[in-house]
Amino acid sequence: GENVVLKNTTVGPYVSIGENTVLENSTVKNSLIQSNSVIKNANLDQAMIGNHVKYDGNYETVSIGDYSVLE
Numbered sequence: 001g002e003n004v005v006l007k008n009t010t011v012g013p014y015v016s017i018g019e020n021t022v023l024e025n026s027t028v029k030n031s032l033i034q035s036n037s038v039i040k041n042a043n044l045d046q047a048m049i050g051n052h053v054k055y056d057g058n059y060e061t062v063s064i065g066d067y068s069v070l071e
Contacts, residue, residue: 001035018051034066 001019009023017023018035026039031047033039039049040056049055050066057070064070 001017001021003020004017005022007022007024009025010027011017011023012029014030015028015033016031017033018037020036021033022038023033023042024038024040026042026044028039028042028044028047031044031049033047033049034051034053036051037049037053037055039053042055042057044062046061048063050064050068052067053064054069054071055062055064
């Protein structure tokens with residue numbers, strides 16, 4: 001998506017990231033991250049992250065709905 005910010009992050013393969021999303025200190029593969037989310041300190045594989053999510057964690061396989069906060 002547009003306006004995606006990646007800071008110290010590895011992405012791929014098979015990752016879709018929605019607009020206005022920030023990923024920091026993370027590794028993401030085989031995952032879908034929707035719009036307007038902030039993901040920090042994550043090692044994600046086969047994850048589905050909704051819109052407007054704030055996630056700071058160590059889970060690998062996770063599904064998080066819209067407007068959720070996990071810190």
